[in-house]
Amino acid sequence: MFLLVTDRVQKPYLEFSSKRWSLITGLRGYMSSAFFTTGFKVLAPLFAVFITWPVLGLPALVAVGPFLAGCLAQLAFESRLARHGSSAWPLVPIIFEVYRLYQLTKAAHFIQRLMFAMKDVPVSPDLLDRSGAMVAMLVTFQVVGAVCLWSWLTLLLRLFPSRPVVENY
Template sequence: MFYVGLAIFLRITDRVQRPYLQFSPKRWGLITGLRGYLTSAFFTTGLKVVAPLFAVYVTWPVLRLPALVAVLPFLVGCAAQLAFETNLDKHGSSCWPLIPIIFEVVS
């Protein structure tokens, strides 16, 4: 339900915002192309996914399946965030910077 609502919100936001905002990948490239930004973004995202998987690996001998069940919703949320970001980037939407903010607040 959350993902459907988020998709509708982003669609409406993009539709309303597009005529008034001159979106350009080059403009956002100035922000995201800053030295060290991409490195820290990849490190943070990687750590966010690798840490729960490592916790499952460590606790697997004791907990087995409950360890995976505990981490799976979070990993599905990370995959959904990646899917939203990829889709908005592919369509050139002007509201793609909202995705990391929304998902961090929710998680």
């Protein structure tokens, strides 16, 4: 709803155009960085679930599922806005990167609660495997969080450049 209202308000003032989009994507290295970070943000959690599935099972998928659903929702929103030529296109990555960071925080909190629930369990090889898998999931969430911050800040720097690049277009 927010994007619909924003599009209706901005449409007369800010039209979607390839020239305006090229202000962001035309800068050297942005597209390759965007493809790398997007791929990494999706593949790293999937790989972590694949590796930890035999040990953790469903909790690994529960921790990563909302994050991946957010990535899919962003793709759906971006394709819909591009198809309609909406002027609210810069808001989608900003909103979803903040949401992605929130989901990573919730996933890490979920895994930490599982770890704290195991603190009174006697030490066994199974417990060591589970705790190692949970630590691997936490490290994955931290690395993906750093990549999300990187891509979010890169987008903001491209949207609001420190030097006037608009004169070139």
